[in-house]
Amino acid sequence: MIGYIGEFEELVLLSVASLHGNAYGVTIKEVIEKQTNRSISIGALHSTITRLEEKGFLKSWLGEPTQERGGRRKRHFEVTHQGKVALHEIKSLRDDLWKLSKASLSLSK
Amino acid sequence: MKKQLPPHLANKLFEWYCSNTAIEDLLGDAEELFYQDIKRMPAWRAKANYWKYILALLFSYSVKRRKQKSAYHHFSTTTFQPSMLKNYFIVATRNIVKHKFFSIINVIGLAIGMSISLLLIAMLSFLWTYDNFHVNKDRIYRVITNADDKQTNREFASTPSVLADKLQNDITGIEKVVRVNSSLSVNVVKGNNEIPIQGYFVDPDFLEVFTFPLIKGNRNAALNKQNSILVTAKTAEKLFGQTDPVGKTIELKGIGPVEISGLLQNPPKNSHMQFEVLAPYQMIETIERNDRNQILNNEWEYRNSYVYLLLTEKPNVNKIEKFLNDIPKQVYSLKENFSATFELQSLLSIAPGRELYDQIGPDWGYASLSIFIILTLLILLPACFNYANISISRALNRMKEIGLRKTMGSQQHQIFNQFIIETVLITLIALGLSYYIFMIVRGEFLSMLVSSDGLELTPDLRTIAGFILFALLVGLIAGVIPAIYFSKLNPIQALKNKSVGRGFAKFNLRKALIVTQFALSLGFIMGVVIVFSQYRYTLNYDFGFAKENMLDVELQGANPRFVKNEFANLSAVQSISMSSHILGASSPDGTRVKDFNGDSVEVEQFFVDHEYIQNMHLSVLEGKTFSDDSLAKKCVIVNEEFLKSFKLASPSEALGQVFTADGEELTVIGVVKNFNYTDLREPIRSFFFRYDPSKFQYANIKVASNDMISSLTDMELSWKKIESEKKFTARFFDDEIENAYSFYFAAIKICGFLGFLAISISCLGLLGMVVFTVENRMKEVGVRKVMGASVWSITMALSKDFVKLMIIAALIAIPLAYLFFDKHYLQTQQYYHINIGPFEIIASLLVMLLLGLATILSQTVKAARANPVDTLRYE
Numbered sequence: 008m009i010g011y012i013g014e015f016e017e018l019v020l021l022s023v024a025s026l027h028g029n030a031y032g033v034t035i036k037e038v039i040e041k042q043t044n045r046s047i048s049i050g051a052l053h054s055t056i057t058r059l060e061e062k063g064f065l066k067s068w069l070g071e072p073t074q075e076r077g078g079r080r081k082r083h084f085e086v087t088h089q090g091k092v093a094l095h096e097i098k099s100l101r102d103d104l105w106k107l108s109k110a111s112l113s114l115s116k
Numbered sequence: 117m118k119k120q121l122p123p124h125l126a127n128k129l130f131e132w133y134c135s136n137t138a139i140e141d142l143l144g145d146a147e148e149l150f151y152q153d154i155k156r157m158p159a160w161r162a163k164a165n166y167w168k169y170i171l172a173l174l175f176s177y178s179v180k181r182r183k184q185k186s187a188y189h190h191f192s193t194t195t196f197q198p199s200m201l202k203n204y205f206i207v208a209t210r211n212i213v214k215h216k217f218f219s220i221i222n223v224i225g226l227a228i229g230m231s232i233s234l235l236l237i238a239m240l241s242f243l244w245t246y247d248n249f250h251v252n253k254d255r256i257y258r259v260i261t262n263a264d265d266k267q268t269n270r271e272f273a274s275t276p277s278v279l280a281d282k283l284q285n286d287i288t289g290i291e292k293v294v295r296v297n298s299s300l301s302v303n304v305v306k307g308n309n310e311i312p313i314q315g316y317f318v319d320p321d322f323l324e325v326f327t328f329p330l331i332k333g334n335r336n337a338a339l340n341k342q343n344s345i346l347v348t349a350k351t352a353e354k355l356f357g358q359t360d361p362v363g364k365t366i367e368l369k370g371i372g373p374v375e376i377s378g379l380l381q382n383p384p385k386n387s388h389m390q391f392e393v394l395a396p397y398q399m400i401e402t403i404e405r406n407d408r409n410q411i412l413n414n415e416w417e418y419r420n421s422y423v424y425l426l427l428t429e430k431p432n433v434n435k436i437e438k439f440l441n442d443i444p445k446q447v448y449s450l451k452e453n454f455s456a457t458f459e460l461q462s463l464l465s466i467a468p469g470r471e472l473y474d475q476i477g478p479d480w481g482y483a484s485l486s487i488f489i490i491l492t493l494l495i496l497l498p499a500c501f502n503y504a505n506i507s508i509s510r511a512l513n514r515m516k517e518i519g520l521r522k523t524m525g526s527q528q529h530q531i532f533n534q535f536i537i538e539t540v541l542i543t544l545i546a547l548g549l550s551y552y553i554f555m556i557v558r559g560e561f562l563s564m565l566v567s568s569d570g571l572e573l574t575p576d577l578r579t580i581a582g583f584i585l586f587a588l589l590v591g592l593i594a595g596v597i598p599a600i601y602f603s604k605l606n607p608i609q610a611l612k613n614k615s616v617g618r619g620f621a622k623f624n625l626r627k628a629l630i631v632t633q634f635a636l637s638l639g640f641i642m643g644v645v646i647v648f649s650q651y652r653y654t655l656n657y658d659f660g661f662a663k664e665n666m667l668d669v670e671l672q673g674a675n676p677r678f679v680k681n682e683f684a685n686l687s688a689v690q691s692i693s694m695s696s697h698i699l700g701a702s703s704p705d706g707t708r709v710k711d712f713n714g715d716s717v718e719v720e721q722f723f724v725d726h727e728y729i730q731n732m733h734l735s736v737l738e739g740k741t742f743s744d745d746s747l748a749k750k751c752v753i754v755n756e757e758f759l760k761s762f763k764l765a766s767p768s769e770a771l772g773q774v775f776t777a778d779g780e781e782l783t784v785i786g787v788v789k790n791f792n793y794t795d796l797r798e799p800i801r802s803f804f805f806r807y808d809p810s811k812f813q814y815a816n817i818k819v820a821s822n823d824m825i826s827s828l829t830d831m832e833l834s835w836k837k838i839e840s841e842k843k844f845t846a847r848f849f850d851d852e853i854e855n856a857y858s859f860y861f862a863a864i865k866i867c868g869f870l871g872f873l874a875i876s877i878s879c880l881g882l883l884g885m886v887v888f889t890v891e892n893r894m895k896e897v898g899v900r901k902v903m904g905a906s907v908w909s910i911t912m913a914l915s916k917d918f919v920k921l922m923i924i925a926a927l928i929a930i931p932l933a934y935l936f937f938d939k940h941y942l943q944t945q946q947y948y949h950i951n952i953g954p955f956e957i958i959a960s961l962l963v964m965l966l967l968g969l970a971t972i973l974s975q976t977v978k979a980a981r982a983n984p985v986d987t988l989r990y991e
Contacts, residue, residue: 032145033152049149050172053142057178069141075151077122079144 012064012093018043019055020064020094024086031070031081032056056084064090122150123163126170133174137182142173200530201537207517208538212545218510218884219542222503225880226546228873229499230590231553235561236492237586238554241579242572243480245386246467250327252426255291256463257433259283259423259440260472263456273472275458277421279440280319287439292321292426298476299420300395304355305367313351315393317400325426326389332362333378339396344377351392352379371403385572388467388477422476425460433460467570478570495873498633500594502881503539505626507598509888511605518602519610531603539595540588547587557869564862627921630885633878634925634964635932640871642933642960644864646952650942651860653950655853659700660791662733662818666849668698669815669831674839676725676812682834683817688827690820693728694812698849701856703794704803709777717761719777719802722793723811729753729788731818738767739786748807753786755793758802782806795856796948816849875964879971882918886972890914890979897979898987910980915972922968926961 012020022038023030036052039045059065070081086094105112130143146169153162173179212219247253259275277295284293297317303310316322320339323330330338331349338346352361361376368374374395383390425436440458461469471481518531558573565571575583671679676694683689697704704720726742737756742748754770764770767787775782782804790800821827828846835844890897897910905913934952942949 032141033148036145036149048172049145049169050174050176050178053145053173053179054177057176057181061181073144075148076144077147079140079147081144082141 012059012062012097015051015055016059016064017094017097019052019059020086020090023065023084024091024094028083028085030084035084059090062089063087064093120154120159120162122147122166126167130170130174134179134183137179137185139173139179139182142178146170146173204534204537205541207534208541211514211538212542215510215513217887218506221880221884222506222542223546223549225499225502225877226543226590226594227549227553228876228880229496229502230543230546230550230587231557232870232873233492233496233586233590234550234554234583235558235573236488237582238558238573238575238579239488239571240485241576241582242386243468243485246480247386247388247463249384249386250463252325252327253463255427255429255431256325257425257427257431257460258463258466259425260459260461261456262459271470271472272419272474273461273466273476274419274421274474275423277423279443279458280423282443283423283425283436283440287436289428289432289436290425291428292325294319294322294325294424294426295397296322296389296422296424296476297397297400297420298422300393300399302371303369305369306355310369311355313392315345315391315395316389317395317397319397321426322394325424328383328387329381331379331381332360335378338378339394341375341377342396342398342402343373344375344396345399346378346380346394347376348380348382348392350382352376371399374399385570388475388570390477390570419474424463436460480570491870494636495870495877496590498629498636498874498881499877500590501629501633502877502884503542503594504597505629505881506884506888507535507539507595508601509626509885511598511601512892514602515605515610518605519607519612522605522607523611528603531605532599535599535602536592536595539598540591543587543591543594544584547583551583560865560869564865626885630878630882630918630921631925631928633874633881634922634968635929637871637875637878638926638929638960638964639933639936640867640874641963642929642937642956643867644871645956645960645963646937646942646950647860647863647867649956650946650950651857651864654796654857654860654946655850657792657796657948660734660789661699663700663849663853665819666732667817667819667831667846668849668852669817669835670845671813671815672839672842672845674842676809676815678838679815679835682838683815683831686827686830686834688819688821688830690818691727691731692818693731693816694725694809694814695728695816696723696808696811696813697793698814698852699732699791699793700849701795701852703798707777709775709782709802709804711762711773711775715762717802719758719761719804720793721777721803722805723808724805725807725809725812728805728816729786731816734791735789737787737789739771739784741786742805742807750781750783751785752782752804752806753788754784754804755788755800755802756790757800758804759787761802792948797946799947817846875967879967882968882971883975886918886975889917890975894979894982894987897982898984901984902988907977907980911973911976914976914979915969918972919969922965926964930957930961 018039019035022035022042025038026034032049032053035056036047036049039047039052056065060067064087065084066087067082067084070083072078072080127143130139146166149169150162150166153165157165250256258273259279261272261275263270263272277297280293280295283290295318300317301312301314303312318339322339323335330346333346338344347355347361355361355366356364360379362379363376365373365375380394427433427436437458437460440460444456444458467478468480468482468485471479471483521531521534562571562573669679669683671694680692680694683692699722704722706718706720708716709719710716724742726744726748729736729741736753739753741753742751752775756767759765759767759770762770762773762775764773770784770787773784775784784804788805792800793803817831819827831846832844893914897914900910900913934957938952942952
C-alpha cells in the first residue's frame with residue numbers, strides 16, 4: 008500500500024528532515040508553524056511523532072541537558088530509511104496523480 | 117527582575133500523572149516554549165499557555181503510549197511466544213510433581229466433581245441425537261393439545277384423531293397426515309403360552325413419513341392389508357427364534373389371526389417412538405367389534421392418540437395452527453367447562469422438549485433435565501472453588517517465581533495465561549480419573565432412571581470431544597480466580613516473599629466457601645437419613661391389618677372355589693380368603709355411591725370373600741362379615757371414613773342403610789375400623805368391601821410353617837392340579853409392600869451418591885486448608901510447646917477455627933434442609949409420613965462432624981505432636 012501516511016505525518020517527517028539533525032519537539036513545532044502559518048498543539052505534535060516512531064519512520068535519542076530547559080534533556084529525531092522511502096513513495100504518488108490530472112487542474116482559463 | 121519560572125503546580129500534576137514514565141523530554145519542550153513565550157507576552161499569559169501545553173501533552177497519545185510501555189520492563193513483549201508455552205508447561209509439571217499432596221487433593225477433588233458432569237454431558241450428547249435419523253426430520257410435526265377443564269390446564273402430547281381427517285382434506289401445505297394410536301397392547305397366543313406385545317396402530321403412510329427401515333417385506337403395501345402386522349427383529353426373535361417370520365400367521369388374543377407382512381429393524385434407542393409391532397389403523401375397528409367394552413378410538417378422545425404431519429417444503433406452521441384452533445370452537449362448545457387449543461410441535465423438539473402429559477415414548481422434559489443440571493453444578497462448582505481456594509492459600513510458594521517473572525518483563529495477562537494453563541493441565545489429569553469413575557457409575561445411573569431404555573451412555577467420539585472441551589472449560593473456571601490473584605501480585609512484595617495483606621476479604625471468602633460446601637454436604641446426608649427412616653417407617657407402619665406370613669397367589673383366571681378347596685387341604689395353610697386387590701400395595705377402583713337423598717360420594721372398593729376380614733385381622737366395629745351365598749352381593753362393609761362422608765354419627769346407625777352404586781342397591785352389614793387399604797401415599801378415604809367372586813384376582817393364604825420351602829413346593833403341586841398350564845405365582849405380602857416402596861431406594865441411592873460426592877469434595881477442600889494452615893503455623897506450634905503447651909491444647913488451638921466453620925454450616929443447613937424435606941418432599945411423596953425429629957438431624961450432623969473432625973484432626977494432632985526442635989530450627 009502506497010501513501011499510508013497522513014498529511015500531518017508527512018509534514019512532521021519533512022520538517023524533521025529539513026532540520027538536519029537539530030530536530031526536537033520545539034524546533035519541529037517552529038518549522039511547521041513558520042512554513043504553514045498555522046498554530047499547532049504540542050500534544051498533537053508529540054502524538055504524531057510517537058505514531059511515526061511506532062511505524063518506524065522516525066528514530067530518536069536523548070541529547071545533553073541544556074540550561075534553557077531547566078536542565079532537562081532533549082529528545083532528538085531523525086528520519087529513518089523506511090521514513091525516507093515512505094516520503095518518496097507519497098511524493099511519486101502525488102506526481103503521478105498530478106500528471107494524470109494536469110489538464111483539468113490547469114488554473115488558466 | 118525576578119526570573120519567571122513555569123507554574124510549579126502544572127509540573128507537579130504532569131509528573132504525578134506520568135509517575136515513573138520517562139517524560140523529561142516532553143516537559144523540557146514545554147519549558148523551552150514557556151521561556152520563548154515569556155519574552156513575547158505578559159507572564160500571566162505565558163503561564164496560561166504553559167498550562168495549555170501541559171494539558172495537551174497530558175492527553176496526548178505520546179504520554180499514553182509511554183505509560184503503557186513503562187509498566188513493563190523493556191524486555192517485555194506482547195506478542196505470543198511459543199517458547200513461553202513450553203516453559204509454562206514445564207513449570208506446571210514440576211509444580212505438580214513437587215507438591216504431590218496438593219496435586220493429589222486437587223486432582224481427586226476435581227475428578228469427583230467432574231464425574232457427575234460427565235454423566236450429564238454423555239446424556240445430553242445422546243439426547244441431542246434424538247430422532248435425527250428420520251430423513252424428513254425437519255418437516256415432521258406433531259399436533260399437541262392444551263386441554264383446559266377449568267380446574268386444571270394440562271398440555272398433552274396426544275391429540276384427538278378426528279383432527280387428522282380435517283387436516284388431510286381442508287388445508288394445504290401438508291403432504292401427509294399419519295394417525296398413531298399407542299394402545300396396542302395384546303397377547304400373542306402361541307400354543308399354551310401367551311406372549312405380551314405392545315405397539316402402535318398406524319396409518320399406511322407411517323413408513324413414508326418416518327424412517328423405520330424394513331428388513332423384509334414391501335414398504336408400500338405393508339400396512340394396507342386389514343389383518344396384517346409388521347414386527348421388529350427383536351419381537352420376531354421372541355416369537356419365532358431364528359426362523360423367518362414373514363408370511364407366518366399369529367393369533368392375537370381378542371383380535372384373531374393376523375399375518376406378518378414384514379420385518380422391521382428395531383427402532384433405534386434415540387427414537388421417541390418405541391414399539392414391537394405396527395398394526396394397520398383399521399384394526400382398531402376389529403377390536404371394537406369383538407369387545408364392546410374396549411373403545412379405543414373415540415374420535416374426540418385424545419389419550420393415546422397422536423397425529424403426525426409431514427409438511428411440504430417451507431411449511432407455514434402458523435397457518436396450520438390457526439386452522440387447527442378454529443376446530444375445537446365448533447366441537448367442544450357442547451361440552452361444559454372444557455376447551456382445547458392445539459399446537460404444532462416439530463419432531464426435533466419432542467425429546468428433549470417440553471413437559472407434556474401422555475407422551476408416546478420416553479419422557480425427556482426440560483424441567484427434569486434442569487434439576488439434573490442444577491445438581492451437577494452443585495457438585496461441580498464446590499470442586500472448582502476448592503481448587504481456587506487451595507491454590508490461593510498456597511500463594512506463598514509461588515511468590516518468588518511470580519516476582520521474578522514480572523521483573524523480567526512478564527505482563528499481567530501472561531501470568532494469567534500461565535496459571536490457566538496449569539489449571540487446565542490438572543483438570544485434564546482429573547478428567548482421566550473422572551472418566552474412570554464415570555465408567556463405573558454409568559450402569560448404576562442408567563438403572564436408576566425411569567426412561568433408561570431410551571438412553572445410551574457409551575461414549576462416542578463426539579462425547580469424548582465434549583468431555584475434553586468440558587475439562588478445558590472447568591480449567592478455565594477453576595483457574596480464573598487464582599490466575600487473577602497471581603497476575604495482580606506486586607513484584608516487589610512478591611520478591612520479598614511478603615504475603616499480600618489485603619487477605620481479610622479473601623479469607624472471609626474462603627471461609628464462606630468451606631461453610632457452603634459443608635452446608636451442602638449436610639443437606640445431602642440429611643436427605644439420605646430422612647429418606648431411609650421414611651422407608652423404614654413405611655415398612656413398619658401399622659396398616660391396620662395383618663401382613664405377616666401372608667402369601668398372595670395370583671389366580672390367573674382359575675376358579676376361586678377350586679383353589680380354595682385344593683389349598684385348604686395343605687397342612688401349612690391356616691386360612692384362605694379371596695380378594696380383587698392386594699391390601700396396602702395396589703390402588704383400588706373408585707365408584708360413585710348415592711344415598712337415599714341422592715347425595716353422591718366417590719368411594720373406593722375391593723371385592724373380597726366372606727373369610728377375608730377375619731383372615732386379614734381387620735377389626736370390625738359393628739355388624740358382621742359377608743355370608744357365603746348370593747345374598748352377599750347386595751351387601752357392603754364400610755370403613756369409618758365412609759360414615760363421615762355420609763354424615764352417619766355412629767357405626768350402629770349405619771347398619772342396614774341402603775346405598776346405590778353401579779345401579780345396584782347395597783346394604784351396609786358391617787363397619788370396620790379405618791385401615792390403609794392402599795399405599796401410604798394416599799390418605800384413607802371412603803371405602804367399602806363388596807362381594808363378587810368374578811372379580812377375585814388373588815388368593816390370600818395365611819401360612820404357618822417351619823419349612824417355608826417345602827410348603828411352597830406343596831402349594832405349587834396343588835396349583836398344578838387346578839391350572840397345569842399357568843405358572844404358580846405367589847409373593848409374600850411383606851415383599852409386596854417392600855416392592856411398592858422400592859422407589860425410595862432409588863432416592864436413597866441418588867441422595868447417597870450425591871452426598872458422597874459432596875462430602876468427599878468438602879473434606880478434600882477442608883484437608884487442603886488445614887494442611888496449609890498447619891504448615892504455616894509450625895513455628896508457632898514449636899514456640900507454644902517450648903513454653904509448655906500440651907498436645908491437647910495445641911490440637912484445640914489449631915482445630916477450633918475449622919470446627920467453628922462446620923458449626924456455622926450446620927446452623928445454615930439444618931433449617932433449610934428441614935424446611936425442604938419436612939414441608940415439601942415428604943408431603944408430596946407420601947400422605948402418611950414421618951415427622952423429622954431430633955434423631956434424623958443429630959444422626960446427619962454426627963456423620964458430617966465425624967468426617968470433618970477426622971479430616972481436621974488427622975493433620976492437627978500430627979502437628980501438635982511434632983518435636984519443637986525440628987520445627988524451630990533454621991535451615
